[in-house]
Amino acid sequence: MGLFGKKMEIPSAREALPGRAERMPIPAAHVVTGEPIDGDFEGCERILVAMGCFWGAERKFWEAPGVISTSVGYVAGHTPNPTYEEVCSGLTGHTEAVRAIFDPSVTSYEEMLRVFWESHDPTQGMRQGNDRGTQYRSGLYYYDEHQKELALRSRDVFQQKLSEAGYGKITTEIQAAPEYYFAEAYHQQYLAKNPNGYCGLGGTGVSCPVGLVEG
Numbered sequence: 001m002g003l004f005g006k007k008m009e010i011p012s013a014r015e016a017l018p019g020r021a022e023r024m025p026i027p028a029a030h031v032v033t034g035e036p037i038d039g040d041f042e043g044c045e046r047i048l049v050a051m052g053c054f055w056g057a058e059r060k061f062w063e064a065p066g067v068i069s070t071s072v073g074y075v076a077g078h079t080p081n082p083t084y085e086e087v088c089s090g091l092t093g094h095t096e097a098v099r100a101i102f103d104p105s106v107t108s109y110e111e112m113l114r115v116f117w118e119s120h121d122p123t124q125g126m127r128q129g130n131d132r133g134t135q136y137r138s139g140l141y142y143y144d145e146h147q148k149e150l151a152l153r154s155r156d157v158f159q160q161k162l163s164e165a166g167y168g169k170i171t172t173e174i175q176a177a178p179e180y181y182f183a184e185a186y187h188q189q190y191l192a193k194n195p196n197g198y199c200g201l202g203g204t205g206v207s208c209p210v211g212l213v214e215g
Helices: 054-062 083-086 108-120 144-162 210-214
Strands: 045-051 067-075 096-104 136-143 173-176
Touching: 045 108, 054 096, 054 108, 067 173, 083 210, 096 136, 108 144, 108 210, 136 144, 144 173
Parallel strands: 136 173
Antiparallel strands: 045 096, 045 136, 067 096
8 A cells, every 4th residue: 555545556467356347338428529429430530548537637638629529437457347436446457547539630649649748747656646546647558559659759758858847757658558448427528517626637837849749
């Protein structure tokens, strides 16, 4: 156990809770955009990230130009179809995640990376601000080799900017996109339904230059 009784280490598959086969039911439509929350999204691209409490993180992406749908869920753990309470226990290995679907004719993966890096502090390990535990770790999960290349390059570019500003090493885990488990319906677009709800998201104030990411 770590700070304030929160687990600060990811459990092994053997230690993880068993979970269940049933997928979490979700609303058909996005509260803000009116688009489906899940579907084929033909002609669109997607980004999958973890950056602390997913309520505030999801809002950052649905507010970004070119994003047509977002959702929140759990990734990079062991327990199939976990509940929020199970994830909070630290016994599933998951981190809170956001999946954003965007129109590449309006925006780009590089721009989505900028939103990701600038909207949280990726140097904090198993926490984000006052939120502590494995479920709040930073993560960037790529869907193909091109996304992998851009993700790694953007990390290196942003690390240089952070170091110049006095920040430490980026702790973001970057790996192939794992199974994405939708969170419960009440978590989807939470801050649109609860405008005064908790956000818990704060960036470093350091800019990630998209042009350098592309180059």
